[in-house]
Amino acid sequence: MALSRTFLFVPGNHARRVEKALNADVDAAILDLEDAVAASEKVATRAAVVEALQAPHRARGYIRINALDTEYAFGDLHAVIARGVDGIVLPKLESVEQLHTADWIMSQLERERGLDADSIELMPIIETGAGFAAIQALCTSAAQRVRRLKRFAFGAGDFCLDMNLIWSGDESELHAYRSALVLASRAAGLQAPVDTVWVRLDDADGLARSAVRARGMGFQGKLCIHPAQCDAVNRAFSPTEAEITQARAVVEAFKRAEAEGVASIRLDGAFIDYPVAYRAQRVLDFAAQIDAR
Secondary structure, eight states: OOOOOOEEEETTOOOHHHHHHHHHSSSSSEEOOOTTTTTGGHHHHHHHHHHHHHHHHHSSEEOOOOTTTTSSSHHHHHOOSTTOOOEEEOSOOHHHHHHHHHHHHHHHHHTOOOTOOOOOOEEEOSSSSHHHHHHHHHHHHHHHHHHTOOOOEEOOOHHHHHHOOOOOOSGGHHHHHHHHHHHHHHHTTOOEEEEEOOOTTTOHHHHHHHHHHHHHHHEEEESSGGGGGGHHHHHHHHHOOHHHHHHHHHHHHHHHHHHHOOOOOOTEEEOHHHHHHHHHHHHHHHHHHHOOO
16 A cells, blocks of 8 residues: 555646655645636646656656536546546545546546556545535445545545634544544545645644644545645654554564463553554554655
């Protein structure tokens, strides 16, 4: 499974910023055709983002198209389903019908252009009340019928606007919705979702707390809107040296216990059984994946 800790948004019509984002220390860059691009430049930007993704780069490259209920969505998909594009980010997904429509269009374009079936990912953003009302159906349908969909993302900015919520510093008003997305994703067998952006660029401490909070709630990564945010997000969603050391001690101690026919032990005052040992092994595997990258 590819690392998905940091997804950095960048306006698709700013070539220099696009190049920097694609070669930054992020797991993926999202070249934007939606909110960050003025209506007068949306059509012209389509070819530019595809060209950027067909040049050598470090991070995985996604393109955020405009929502399906806009006049731009079909033209966006028709222009950007191409070799070199790793994924499509679909904003404001609200129904199973929309999900199947996007998947069907992408499948026809892949076939027409000689691309492998389902080779381009689809990562929808849930960012309206209607989207959350349909979250269980969306996750279930994605797992059963949309092979290209690995994970969902959460978009709190539009969600708070839609629901008339006040987005506070501690984000307590988002807790139930984050939990619902994590639960529905897990129940359907999808990857853990990706958390919302942090919009307060002058509050690095708030960003760090938000990222740690999201990791603790079961998210695997976070959307970012500025390169300066990515280092803190990478750290928040990566195991610390202390966590790796502890995990290694747990795995080694449990292996010794298993060899002696014991499946529950105490280590440094903590109870260790299979779930704890499995979690420790997961930490070590994830750390090895980060090192390999």
